[in-house]
Amino acid sequence: MYQSKWRSITNHLILILGSLFMIAPVWIALVSSTHTREFLFQNGLQFWFGGHFLENYGAILFDSSATKGRVTALEMLFNSMVLGLGFAIGKVIISMMAAYAIVYFRFKLAVPLFWMIFATLLLPLEVRIVPSYEVVAKLGLLNTYTGLILPLIASATGTFFFRQFFRSVPDELLEAARLDGAGPLRFFIDILVPLSVTMIAAIFIIMFVVGWNQYLWPLLMTTDDQLYTIVIGIKQVYNSLYEGGQIPQFPKAFALTIMATIPPVLVVVIFQRMFVKGLVETEK
Amino acid sequence: MATVTLNQAEKTYPNGFKALHGIDLEIGDGEFTVLVGPSGCGKSTLLRMIAGLESISGGEIKIDDRVVNNVAPADRDIAMVFQNYALYPHMTNYGNMAYGLKNRGYSKAEIDTKVRHAASILQLDDHLDRKPQQLSGGQRQRVAMGRAIVREPKVFLFDEPLSNLDAKLRVDMRLEIKNLQQRLGITSVYVTHDQVEAMTLADRLIVMNAGIAEQIGSPIEIYEKPASLFVASFIGSPSMNFLDGKVSDDKSHVVLGDGSKIDLDHKIDGGRELVVGVRPEHFTLIADGSGAQRARVRMIESLGAETLVYLEFGDKGENVTLRMQGTHQFTKGQELALSTSADLVHLFDKDSGKRL
Numbered sequence: 223m224y225q226s227k228w229r230s231i232t233n234h235l236i237l238i239l240g241s242l243f244m245i246a247p248v249w250i251a252l253v254s255s256t257h258t259r260e261f262l263f264q265n266g267l268q269f270w271f272g273g274h275f276l277e278n279y280g281a282i283l284f285d286s287s288a289t290k291g292r293v294t295a296l297e298m299l300f301n302s303m304v305l306g307l308g309f310a311i312g313k314v315i316i317s318m319m320a321a322y323a324i325v326y327f328r329f330k331l332a333v334p335l336f337w338m339i340f341a342t343l344l345l346p347l348e349v350r351i352v353p354s355y356e357v358v359a360k361l362g363l364l365n366t367y368t369g370l371i372l373p374l375i376a377s378a379t380g381t382f383f384f385r386q387f388f389r390s391v392p393d394e395l396l397e398a399a400r401l402d403g404a405g406p407l408r409f410f411i412d413i414l415v416p417l418s419v420t421m422i423a424a425i426f427i428i429m430f431v432v433g434w435n436q437y438l439w440p441l442l443m444t445t446d447d448q449l450y451t452i453v454i455g456i457k458q459v460y461n462s463l464y465e466g467g468q469i470p471q472f473p474k475a476f477a478l479t480i481m482a483t484i485p486p487v488l489v490v491v492i493f494q495r496m497f498v499k500g501l502v503e504t505e506k
Numbered sequence: 507m508a509t510v511t512l513n514q515a516e517k518t519y520p521n522g523f524k525a526l527h528g529i530d531l532e533i534g535d536g537e538f539t540v541l542v543g544p545s546g547c548g549k550s551t552l553l554r555m556i557a558g559l560e561s562i563s564g565g566e567i568k569i570d571d572r573v574v575n576n577v578a579p580a581d582r583d584i585a586m587v588f589q590n591y592a593l594y595p596h597m598t599n600y601g602n603m604a605y606g607l608k609n610r611g612y613s614k615a616e617i618d619t620k621v622r623h624a625a626s627i628l629q630l631d632d633h634l635d636r637k638p639q640q641l642s643g644g645q646r647q648r649v650a651m652g653r654a655i656v657r658e659p660k661v662f663l664f665d666e667p668l669s670n671l672d673a674k675l676r677v678d679m680r681l682e683i684k685n686l687q688q689r690l691g692i693t694s695v696y697v698t699h700d701q702v703e704a705m706t707l708a709d710r711l712i713v714m715n716a717g718i719a720e721q722i723g724s725p726i727e728i729y730e731k732p733a734s735l736f737v738a739s740f741i742g743s744p745s746m747n748f749l750d751g752k753v754s755d756d757k758s759h760v761v762l763g764d765g766s767k768i769d770l771d772h773k774i775d776g777g778r779e780l781v782v783g784v785r786p787e788h789f790t791l792i793a794d795g796s797g798a799q800r801a802r803v804r805m806i807e808s809l810g811a812e813t814l815v816y817l818e819f820g821d822k823g824e825n826v827t828l829r830m831q832g833t834h835q836f837t838k839g840q841e842l843a844l845s846t847s848a849d850l851v852h853l854f855d856k857d858s859g860k861r862l
Contacts, residue, residue, distance in 0.1 A: 394590055397559050397592065398592040398593075400558075400559070400580060401579050401584070401585065401606070402609055403580035403610050404605075408609065416596040416597075419596075
């Protein structure tokens with residue numbers, strides 16, 4: 223008893239220290255973003271809140287001069303949201319349909335086609351970024367949301383996960399549905415999609431975060447400030463920290479960073495619940 | 507209300523494996539037909555061909571007078587109950603039963619009437635709003651049957667519906683299925699590997715082996731006059747005893763391995779070797795006498811209502827099982843004298859296995 227008590231205290235101590243270590247940078251960024259730039263410049267990073275929360279965040283959100291561009295953080299958040307959602311929803315839809323075709327329809331070359339899709343995993347976006355840029359430019363889609371989202375929408379990872387999941391769905395369900403008069407489309411919408419909810423939630427979370435964090439692609443595709451995503455915005459702000467002989471805008475840079483992390487965190491928190499609920503409720 | 511006719515129905519898989527070698531079968535209106543056989547005999551394939559889930563490689567299948575070879579499963583007017591229930595897990599039980607009707611364009615009111623009617627037949631009224639995984643195995647199977655009933659199909663197909671249930675529930679559900687089928691009078695085809703299920707449910711039994719219908723008949727016919735060694739060994743539990751024998755020169759009896767004799771009423775050529783089949787329940791224990799078969803006790807199983815005695819027979823030590831009413835005590839190695847009557851003995855050709 224005595225021993226296990228000490229053990230549990232040490233265990234918790236290690237865990238608490240680990241958590242503090244992980245959370246410290248976020249905390250410092252958060253509290254430092256609530257001071258004035260002069261204060262921060264004189265006193266270094268802070269460990270407790272200052273009194274300028276509303277002022278700093280308000281400036282970032284609504285005043286484009288604070289973000290060193292012609293666009294406010296609110297607009298950049300909106301752009302990032304469009305990219306993240308379009309990216310995630312598009313990937314879920316496309317990869318689900320691709321997996322459905324591969325698993326449930328017998329057509330020539332289904333297997334080689336699947337492996338071809340799978341092999342594209344070996345080619346990261348950066349490898350094909352120049353030709354992809356060419357294509358988007360020639361289609362006249364530069365500086366559009368379509369151009370930003372469409373070329374990224376195919377997903378080998380998603381297709382693979384959905385394929386594995388569909389293969390684990392018992393054949394009898396398909397047969398029962400056929401006897402119940404459900405055609406391929408009906409079966410997909412009425413049976414397969416509801417059964418895949420947990421899978422959809424999982425892939426949606428992953429893809430949203432990946433889309434949100436895209437940097438290189440939006441940087442290339444957009445020359446217009448109005449289409450900047452928040453990740454580009456952060457980079458811009460940090461770039462310009464030391465320009466012009468002024469006192470650096472550290473609090474606002476921190477504020478922008480904090481805001482950029484909120485939506486992905488929310489998505490994970492919200493869908494995590496659905497994910498777990500789905501896991502508990504559905505049984506194949 | 508329908509008949510099902512199979513005309514030389516064949517199934518060859520793309521890899522060249524021939525699962526069914528031409529099955530001829532006529533299932534009458536309202537008849538409960540059971541396909542029974544060991545695994546891999548083609549019984550499920552045959553059922554799935556009737557359902558339309560497997561293509562037909564040769565011959566034809568008719569439901570009523572319509573050839574359905576190339577008709578989609580949904581348009582054959584059949585309903586199927588699967589071994590693992592195959593209920594849609596994300597729908598309520600009501601939704602499960604209503605789904606087929608919805609796809610067929612019935613109105614909401616019609617669907618509701620039909621589902622509630624089926625639910626009351628199956629005593630599922632209280633469970634309609636729940637999901638399948640909140641029910642027990644037996645209840646789930648009832649929902650699966652409900653899904654079949656609401657459609658009022660011409661033919662019911664059952665693919666080993668009771669094999670996932672525990673022993674007691676299986677017996678209850680068996681009775682329930684039989685009752686239901688008699689009440690609704692719907693032509694049914696039922697696949698099982700369990701011979702007790704087969705015997706109790708069937709109006710007509712089809713014993714299948716290696717893609718062939720070995721024998722088709724009423725359960726009692728098949729029990730009393732099995733057409734081949736395979737049928738004789740498959741139907742009946744414990745399985746029939748088989749002993750090698752030779753017909754005496756004067757054709758009056760057959761001589762078994764221990765020299766004992768069984769009288770013959772057949773006219774079989776003298777000197778012919780054959781297999782003598784006797785069911786465990788058709789041996790009687792007698793006081794030592796002439797002509798009796800003698801065997802040594804090897805093992806005993808007491809089941810309460812009956813006792814199974816496993817014996818060693820003759821010089822070759824052929825296995826013989828004896829089934830006796832009540833409880834009995836024997837010691838291992840004890841010698842028993844058995845007798846059977848000539849009209850309960852089955853004779854089979856040694857090479858072809860056919861009944862003589």
